[in-house]
Amino acid sequence: MDALKALEICGGAARRPSLAKLGVDDAALRRAVRAGVLQPDRGLYALPTAPPDLVAVLLCRELLTCSSAATAYSLWSLPSDGRRHVYHRRQEVVGDEAVHHPGLLLPPSPVQPVAALADVLIHALRCLSFAESLVMVECAVGRGDMTVDFLRRRLTGHRNEKARAVLDWVDSGADSLLETLARTYFRQAGIQVQSQVYLERVGYVDLLLNGWLVVELDGRHHAEWKQVQKDHRRNNESVLQGYTALRYYYADVVYRPQEMVEQVLAVLNRRR
Template sequence: MVGSGRHGAALGATLAGMTTDYLTRAELRRSGLTRRSIQDAVRSGALIHVRRDRYLTVEADDMYVRAVRVGGRLTCLSLLGALGVFVLENRALHVHIDPRGSRLRDPADRRRRLRLAAAEISLHWSALLEPVGQACTVSVVDAAAHAIRCQPPRAAVATLDSLLNRGLLTRFDLRRIFAALPARFAVLEHLVDPRAESGPETFVRLLARSLGCEIALQVRFDGIGRVDLVLDGWLVVECDSKEFHSDWAQQARDRERDAALAALGYTSLRFTAAMIMYRPDDVLAALRGLLAAHRTH
């Protein structure tokens, strides 16, 4: 509840749409609020006193609140996952901290100092490529740069594929990111392909590349539809984008597609997302065995 009267109206105008930026006490005062009305807004729940001189509206996303309370901004896998971008897995709160930052606090309590050993949190200390003022998050460009450092190479490429596929990054952004990263990451830039429509698809593409396959992506067959990958011109590989099995109706449609592809002389191989992401050696062995058997005939 914002309140009533002149101060309530001032607070309502100040908070309108303010769910991704924080405000300082000075800004609240300049908007017409008094010290007392700020305190009342915090007590009523209209404002969250996140940390010293940092206020957010109650509608702000909880991850934003927790990141600002620590003393920084949401970034990396936490931000990208919230945007629907592929990340391999994430259990931590990823927070960017200014290199000059200090007085880090527990994400659940602004009165307690941060104890990294007791919190699932990952801190990113770096200068930003794109300053963001009082935003509760870094830019997508900086989140991508952090995610490259935070994940294994295949997962990093899959994240970048997802960002480009969704239009959240451009090739120009990609060049800026890799120009700012240590040289050891440069090889990953040339592996990015925005045609990939899921993280598992990227994983399989990279595994197939390591086998020296000829790879075609997102191939369309008349009367059948589009398939994820075709290897060496004959092996169709389909990648389940979900970690768990699809329903029976979908499985029946998949079998019909496999039969239609077989009638055209193609062999189909399907992998679940869990197998692709967590048992890549088994996927690689299956691809290697099937390709080798075909090449000997």
Template sequence: MDLHDAIRTLGGLAPAFALLRLGWSYNSLSYAARHGVIVRIRQGWYALPGIDELLASAWRVGGLLGCASAARTFGMWVPPDDRLHVCVPPRHARMRTAHDMRVRIADEPDPRVRIHWRRRPSSDRYRTTPEACILDLATCFPAEWVLGAVDSALRLGLIRRSALPELARRLPAASRWIADAGDPASGSFPESVLRGLLIRAGIGFRIQEWIDDMRVDFLIGDRLVIEVDGREFHGAHAGFEHDRMRDAKLSVLGYRVLRFSYAQVVYRPDEVLAAIRAALVRNDHS
């Protein structure tokens, strides 16, 4: 078995002690690292060349990918966030910076790295579990944003409905409602966010309703349709024209349409709720 095979059998990231048991010596590991045959992630840990830099950064810090960083690798819908989220056990004292294993993070604090102090329930050698991701997301972001992660985890089969009561028990009190509200029928992250906003505002709605041959994102009452752009940058000409064609057809059928962008729903929720409440006051929904 060559060194690459040895590391591969250990999950692609191997502690030195495990490689020593397989017959490799410290000298051979150091030689291989110096010549680029393997990558030394941090003291006593080695990986295969080409390892994903995000994963390498988390291990260099000293933990597992967690929160938004791990959730994204599962395909879960997550809030827009550029930080590296790392889950480390309590009282961890040997953390390094994400970019240099020789520099202690205590000596060079990095605002781009968010540490989550948690005993590490791992999905694999690199990531925390989807449930742990949701618990950590709830400490970083508004509950409406975290609802998107719950919806997508259900949609992808990463968590089961039977696990939601236990998830609710472990969530912060202010966020427990998202476990009950989780719905795999949600079509996108901003739709999940808007659904959460409507729930908290006490506004009744139905999702993914069919009107004629069109499926709409939200229907409030009998006549008020709410549509949400599913991408942050939703401006392609064909998509724009299709949306306006739908809006015109719904208007002909007697519906009032409110359409909101990704940015409005995610970053300016008060603006969205104000517009919906104004439509309700005008009885646009009945």
């Protein structure tokens, strides 16, 4: 394989063994270097456009895991504090700017410095907050890439009680991390929740609470006017059919969940 193409597959940078697995030989690497490919370290090759964070991980011989590996597996994720979450076989090598995660169950990715998906999720369950780990796990489970049983069997003992408690709330059917979080917060408040319910002349609604309160969730920061009009018409039609409709946005679900739940409970209690 062409070295430039192999580097693109690896995300822009890779060490020689990973490139060899893709069929890149030494002659191809020498040609690539003459063509402008960088060598930040012995045995390390990088395109000029390679992400600096990726090059730094490879230089340190680390593996990304936990929240830092969410992008590599296209997992839902919430904003982080910016620290790098990594695995290194020698923990003392990891600097203060990174979070070290010990232990791997499975071989890592063959072409990128990323731990296996199972290890990424287990590290997330042990390390991150309830919401952060929940959305990552539910994304993987919803796609069929992981099962709750597989993770639960590997999270035994007292020290993993927190992780298992997150798994108790993992479900399927959510289209976004906002649905996952809102559905969970409502259920924790004792509310009956159905996800992705079809209503005549309205279409699918994100959540239906107690059989009559529609909750729609919108993650867009700058909605187009045509979409806003469409959403308003859907809300109006649901009200005409006897439902009550509420709409919440990313900031409501992620940063003000308690306020959102209190508003929903107020509406539900008023009807009772």
